[in-house]
Amino acid sequence: MLLSALVGRLERAQALDPAVDAASGVMNRVLPRGRFKDLLHGTWLGHPVHPLAVALPIGLWSGALLLDLTGGDRASARRLVGAGVLAAVPTAASGWADWSELGVAKRPKRVGLVHAGANALTIFAFAGSWLARRDDDAAGRGLALAGAAGLTVGGYLGGHLAYSQAVGVNRNADEVAKPREWTDACAADDLVEGTPLRVEVSGQAVVLVRSGAALSAIGATCSHWGGPLDEGRLVDGCIECPWHASRFRLSDGSVAQGPATAAQRAYDVRTAGERLEV
Structure with a gap:
């Protein structure tokens, strides 16, 4: 209940609105409506591409963390971290594309902005981990753990957006069957x-x-x-x-x-x- 209460306060945090408006303007200039943005939305897929895309960096980073925690091969861990950073770029782009098309729906946009911020910090932490592992494996592992913490926050907020605020949900999923006879x-x-x-x-x-x-x-x-x-x-x-x-x-x-x-x-x-x- 505490987490729900905190996210509820985040939804109502009007202090975030100037940042939301500024980010919306930037995203709509960087990602104008068209074929590329539709590719990021997932119009070709039949549902949003972002939930599918997030599995790749999460899986790669989880593999690296497992190797770190079990004394696995350091070179393999570093490759997994780097691959996760690369995979996170198009994943983030798909999320920004969806977020920018929420229009005047302030509550999910506030939560979405913080979600994106947590994920950005996560990417920076894992990118720093990849760089640090060249010379200082302990520092690299520490940054990966910091990234995992950011990933947890971002994941929780992403779940809230999808399951509590219904972002990306087909608004007609519960419609009744078509009439079988002419009506x-x-x-x-x-x-x-x-x-x-x-x-x-x-x-x-x-x-x-x-x-x-x-x-x-x-x-x-x-x-x-x-x-x-x-x-x-x-x-x-x-x-x-x-x-x-x-x-x-x-x-x-x-x-x-x-x-x-x-x-x-x-x-x-x-x-x-x-x-x-x-």
Whole structure:
């Protein structure tokens, strides 16, 4: 409970906001939206790449620490430390990419900034360990232990972000199954050409779009952070979330542009007399 209380205070620490705003500006300049940032988000993977990437440096550094504690080969330990430092660079970049797209959500951004700071200190400690091991193995082992402490803090905060604040979680993971039978959605005249329309179908929010003779229907809640897709704009056969600019293809709900990584559920839609059915 003490740890939860401390993290709760961190979430409410408005003193961090100037640093959060400054870091957000830097990250959005360094990592502008586009294919490279989508690569870091994991749009190609179907879920965020960062949780997968963190396993590599953690595993490498854990191996080095085990060798240190059991009197293992010093050269092997140093190689593991160095490999972990190299692996931590793209891992950190993926984390920064996700953090920079949290928009105005201050609480997770405050925790995320401290999480990133702890991990940065961890990387510096292990980098120092790699350098020190050339001449002073004892100093190298000491720096590795310091890095492990930083890794523990960063890992705890990362777990809080994922499991308590739901950063990176598909906001539609608990949606009910699609209706098995055609279900009335709205009057056909309610759907105006080029204007998204939100409807409720079997307890699920669905956004309908008319483009000429074509009708499209996908889930109306953005999988990234829960934004209302019906308030977004239509761009090149996609609908763009008004919150963080994720784009989803109207044809099948797949992700065309991050930061979202999970696709939207796509529905069949048809005209039945003067009504639209999903």
